[in-house]
Amino acid sequence: MTHLIEITALTKTFGTGSGSVEALKGIDLYVDEGEIFGVIGLSGAGKSTLIRCLNRLETPTSGRVVVAGRDLTTLNDSELLEARRGMGMIFQSFNLLSLRNVWSNVAFPLEMAGRPAPIIHQRVAELLEMVGLSDKAKNYPAQLSGGQKQRVGIARALANSPSILLCDEATSSLDPQTTASILSLIEDLKERLRLTVVLITHEMKVITEICDRVAVMEDGRIVETGQVIEVFTAPKHPTSKSFVEVVLSNREHFLEKGYRPKGILVRVGYIGAMVVEPLVYTLVKKFDVEANILQAHVDHIKGTPYGTLLLDLAGDTACVALALDYLKSSNVNLEVFDDPDSH
Numbered sequence: 598m599t600h601l602i603e604i605t606a607l608t609k610t611f612g613t614g615s616g617s618v619e620a621l622k623g624i625d626l627y628v629d630e631g632e633i634f635g636v637i638g639l640s641g642a643g644k645s646t647l648i649r650c651l652n653r654l655e656t657p658t659s660g661r662v663v664v665a666g667r668d669l670t671t672l673n674d675s676e677l678l679e680a681r682r683g684m685g686m687i688f689q690s691f692n693l694l695s696l697r698n699v700w701s702n703v704a705f706p707l708e709m710a711g712r713p714a715p716i717i718h719q720r721v722a723e724l725l726e727m728v729g730l731s732d733k734a735k736n737y738p739a740q741l742s743g744g745q746k747q748r749v750g751i752a753r754a755l756a757n758s759p760s761i762l763l764c765d766e767a768t769s770s771l772d773p774q775t776t777a778s779i780l781s782l783i784e785d786l787k788e789r790l791r792l793t794v795v796l797i798t799h800e801m802k803v804i805t806e807i808c809d810r811v812a813v814m815e816d817g818r819i820v821e822t823g824q825v826i827e828v829f830t831a832p833k834h835p836t837s838k839s840f841v842e843v844v845l846s847n848r849e850h851f852l853e854k855g856y857r858p859k860g861i862l863v864r865v866g867y868i869g870a871m872v873v874e875p876l877v878y879t880l881v882k883k884f885d886v887e888a889n890i891l892q893a894h895v896d897h898i899k900g901t902p903y904g905t906l907l908l909d910l911a912g913d914t915a916c917v918a919l920a921l922d923y924l925k926s927s928n929v930n931l932e933v934f935d936d937p938d939s940h
Contacts, residue, residue, distance in 0.1 A: 599666075600627035601761070601793055602651065607660035609646050620646040622817040624660070633787060633794040635804040635825065637840060638814030644797040647814070648765050651795065652684045653677055664761070682710065685754030689766035691746040693738040699725070699749050700734040706756040724752040727789075728782065744775035751782065755790070762787070764796040768803060780806050801840040805829055805898045813837045826898045830866045831930045844894075859887065860911025863921070866930035868903040876929075877906070884920040886912035 607624040610617050620643045628634045638644045649655040650662060653669050662669045669680055693702050703724055707717045725731045728748040738746055747767060754762060764783065768776040784807045787794050796808060804811050804825055812822040813836055821834040832838045865876065880888045889909040896903060910917055924931045 601630040601665060602628035602795070603661070603663040604647075604651075605661040605663075607647070607650060607662065608658045609643075609650060609655060610658045620817055621650070621657070624817075624819055626812055626819060626822065628793060628795055630793050631787075631791065632809040633784070633796060633807050635808035635811040636795070636797040636814060637799065637801060637804055637811060638797075638836075639799055641816075642814040643817040644814050645765055648686075648763050648795060648797050651763060652681050652686060654686075682757045683759050684761040684763055685757070685759040686763040686765065687747065687750045687754045687767045689769050691738070691743075691750050693746060693749055693753075695738050698735050698737050699730060699741070702738070702749055703752045703756060706753060710757055720756060721752075724755060727755075727786065728752045742775075743771050744778060747771065747775075747779055748782065751779075751786070755786070758790075760791075760793060762792050762794045764794065766798060767796070769798065769800070776803070777806070783807065801829070801844050805844070805896070807899070809899065813840070826868060826901060826903065829898060830868055830903060844896075856891075858909045858911075859889070860909055860917060861921075862891075862934040863908050863910055863924070864932040864934070865906045865908065865924060866903065866932075867905075867928070868898075868901060876927075877908070880910070880920050880923070884912075884916050884923065886910055886916050886920045888920075 604624055604626050607621055608619070609621040610619045612618055624647060636644045636647060646655055650657050651664070653662070653672075657670055660670070664680065665683070667680060669677065672680060694705065697705065700721055703721045704717050707720060712720070722731070725734055728751055730745060730748050730752070733741065733745060738749070741749065750767075762783070767783075768779050771779060780803065783794060783796075786792060796803070798804060808825050810823065811825050811828050812819045813828065813834060814820070815834075815836045821828060821832065821837045828837055829841055832841050867876070877888045877890065880886055887910070889911070890906060891909055892905075892907040894905045910920060912920075921931075921933065
């Protein structure tokens with residue numbers, strides 16, 4: 598299968614000699630046309646360097662970055678400029694021109710591309726309507742809220758009708774409500790304009806809100822990748838698990854507060870139809886165990902319901918073992934934090 602974006606053995610080293618820093622250490626990944634692909638990692642993981650290598654704002658030290666069949670690492674300056682027009686980019690800090698009003702900020706890429714004035718006028722009007730800022734055309738960046746500034750950034754990124762939108766921590770400086778509105782806008786524009794979106798963030802909630810697939814980065818490497826719902830509900834790498842812990846029930850919170858389990862701590866994750874199943878009731882009635890709910894969480898990933906329960910499962914050893922066997926045979930993700938044989 599041909600992918601819209603293919604990255605192979607990508608490395609990036611800053612500096613030379615003993616003072617050098619290896620930011621990317623052999624990255625391999627692909628992005629398919631029409632998907633929203635998320636990259637998550639802590640500060641210093643290399644995710645910003647990765648996304649800047651995608652449009653050659655950073656030149657890779659080695660490896661290949663193939664976009665729509667063209668290896669960007671082999672292009673000359675004029676070819677690279679043309680390729681970049683097919684990739685819009687929005688930034689955490691907005692990067693708006695303070696001495697230009699909203700209209701002029703959005704028009705700037707079109708002016709740089711040498712578009713005729715009537716085309717610029719029509720395109721800017723369309724874009725401002727798309728992002729809901731038609732009434733702010735004459736305002737300057739200092740007169741806008743953070744969310745409005747990012748909407749201007751999105752409109753500007755789409756000025757040259759790119760097929761790919763790169764989002765570099767686009768919501769990390771925004772409050773939760775504004776973040777939700779910006780993510781909703783990106784998802785709407787992705788569908789309306791048939792965009793492919795690559796989004797980097799340090800927040801798992803952003804990933805679960807709009808992304809189809811996700812890559813988890815640590816220390817310049819990708820440590821896990823897959824469908825968001827798979828990585829979220831059954832993370833394999835410790836780094837992935839740490840991001841999920843922020844959103845889901847956190848057993849350490851109870852232990853740190855002095856909670857002493859009566860039995861075994863287990864976390865049950867379930868998706869789709871299993872969300873409405875009377876799981877705890879079944880455990881109690883069928884296996885005669887005590888299932889104390891410490892935390893419960895129900896939400897959606899791209900419209901699919903999912904839930905988690907943190908349970909203190911106590912009772913007769915044999916009954917608890919049978920209850921665990923039942924959970925393991927059910928359509929749930931099960932994480933056991935203690936050995937049943939120790940009780």
